[in-house]
Amino acid sequence: MTNPPVNMIVELNRIFLDPENPRHEPCETQGEIIEFLCQNENIYQLAKDIREHGLNPLELFALIPDDEGLDDDKETFFVAEGNRRICALKLLDDPELAPSKYRKVFEAASEGWEGISTLSCVFFEDRKAVDLWLRRIHDGEQGGIGRRKWNADQSARHSGDKKNKVALAVLDYAEENQLISGEDRKGKLTTVQRYFVNQEVREAMGIDVSNPDKVYRNRSRKDFDLLLTKFLDDLLKGEVHSRSKKADIQAYAREIRAVSGQSHQEIPPEPLDAPAQGGKGKKRKRRPQKPKFIGYLPYDQDVMDALEDLGRYKLPHLYSSICNIKLESHTPLLAIGAWAFMESLSAKAGRSGAAFSAFFSKQRLRNYGLATEKGDKSINEALNRLADAGNVTKHHKTAALFSGEQLANDMETLTPLILKCIEEAKGDA
Secondary structure: OOOOOEEEEEEHHHEEEOOOOOOOOOOOOHHHHHHHHHHHOOHHHHHHHHHHHOOOOOOOEEEEEOOOOOOHHHOOEEEEEOHHHHHHHHHHHOHHHOOHHHHHHHHHHOOOOOOOOEEEEEEOOOHHHHHHHHHHHHOOOHHHOOOOOOOHHHHHHHHOOHHHHHHHHHHHHHHHOOOOOHHHHOOOHHHHHHHHOOHHHHHHHOEEOOOOOOOEEOOOHHHHHHHHHHHHHHHHHOOOOOOOOHHHHHHHHHHHHOOOOOOOOOOOOEEOOOOOOOOOOOOOOOOOOOOOOOOOOOOOHHHHHHHHHHOOOHHHHHHHHHOOOOOOOOHHHHHHHHHHHHHHHHHHOOOOOOOHHHHOOHHHHHHHOOOEOOEOHHHHHHHHHHHHHHHHHHHOOOOOOOOHHHHHHHHHHOHHHHHHHHHHHHHHO
16 A cells, blocks of 8 residues: 655755656756756746745645665655756756756846755655646646636636726626526637727726726616626627727727617716615605716717718718717817718718708608608707807807707707718718
């Protein structure tokens, strides 16, 4: 019966590199082993790490007897596990042992090195006794009995990598709330990270990263779950993928903002897993809260698709820009931008000379099918406000439009007209 392994403290100078280590063909001398390891096993990088941080306290050395040892007092050992570390330690202690072409770098690495004279080791009586445990370390997972490497999610969770923190938190939330299964989320961290590192996607989803320790949302849980469900569906269908370029990701942010059923209202930041507002245990407020400020001009994917069919330059880019700039901070700029968009679109449809508000006459609205029995007052008022706001903001020395909510409402009101005008422009092209 094999004797159990024994923990012991051993001096470094009594430990030798194993000439039969699986990392290399059998070697005759310690010098041959050192040369092979330096050339093929990144010993210099390991030595620098040991020089800076010391030995990993989670890893012991496994020793087997060197049969040529003279007696118990001067017993020597071969290292069965830890060959690279022993090599690095010996070269830090004595750079002259390194092959000539590596000697200078090891001399530099050893400057100020105080050395480690004794090591915590586990002694095995022969190779057969240690073989089982070497396989557990080096032969992969082996159905669960071997060492399992962390997957991307586990590695990110341990390291706290800021780049992956948001994606990991969202995936954890999604799995916990059964928006995605554990099986479906496998291998998706990198793709989710690629999208959520983009500020426009985070803002569209309502993800707040201002707190360095925790991921928050600034949308209601109902809105957030709605948008996250769409994102995850697109992820599983392959419409969201790791090959997406920046322009694709920005376009996707606009698509998220256009998802129907969301309130478009921001709330004070709260943790991802905070309960939905209005749930059990919450008292109804005596007075209704004022609706939150609308963040962006409304974006419509049908409008963007139609504009790209019409021409892939000015109009699509202009529409993308005005729907992608924060409304609260840049209302005067967006008033001019919306005016320019309507001017350019109506010109594409045949307008010449007249203002765009006049171009969309009663007859044209009837042709578009937008004149109702009650008339077309809402569209006309939205057109006139848009034209006046753009002109005043552009030309007056002090007056400008600052009502972003009204501008957003007018653009939403005009969306059906914009689609019809694009159809007319296509017919004239």
